[in-house]
Amino acid sequence: MNRLRSYIEAVAPIQEVTWNVVAELFRPQRLVKNEYFALAGRVEHTAAYVAEGILRAFYRDADGLEYTKTFFMADDFVGAFSSLVTGQTNQIYIQALSDCELFIADYPALTRLYDTHPDWERFARKLAEGYFVFKEQRELELALLNADERYLRFRAEYPGLEQHIAQYHVASYLGITPTQLSRIRAKIFARA
Template structure:
């Protein structure tokens, strides 16, 4: 059950057997069924969640009731409402499962104790946070500087196979355009490949 998270962590820090045992003792297994919420806007995000298996989306709902996807999370990704988790305040985002999903979770008190007892985990989570921040910056730059077609092609290249797992209307929401517009882009791409 812990192989994927330990391989993920092992990309950034080396752990002794006792540190592995301590880390895994803090993790909680969570099974989410398709369409089940991990966290809902207004609730407090109590766990930082690592995706062992499955696919989730994080989104917010605007004042008009429209959903806006801000993140997908698949195997070996962390997900949840980070601000809510860190501050233990109300979540701004919803996170739900697009597929049956298996997660490993850690609560904030356990994470703080992990930092204290195994300080190298502060390095691990700093690197993960930095990568997430850089990814968010790149997404902002792409949104304001790339054409819709370029954003779609970048999405396909950056997240291979995700377009086969996620409904097209959610990809359109993530990219910031309508499902009809995404359909036109996909048709254009298909005709160019012929």
């Protein structure tokens, strides 16, 4: 829990009284590799802080092809945010790519604190703003960068991650096939 508090304080300082209330809402949970944190087709109610591990958010098309949307690692908040915020059916899957240590909380309980703890609401706003900026940058990368540039950006953004996850997850995140990723890697590493 100390790590969670340090993360919150780094985003937006909160008062001791707020921390005491917030801390009561989180409980530890382990996910084993390949276990799901969120499933498409249901309304999600849980958000979590990732203390350790790697998760991916992805969706499947009608043919069953998977498209990786993002990765969550230590010091990230994870959740099916569209479902959490709107109360609508979730459309993404969130799966552990490694064993994970999480601190989970009921999302509606967290948001009920906004009216009584403005410092918590400020934290949530800053967190949401950070995710919004990340999402916008990701959309720009997919639209404006070629596959080589996207791969290099991925490596800079997630240093060392590709040594811990399957290459087809990396390819899916980049919007290319695993074969294309192999060619890009061979070309880049041949230059190094």
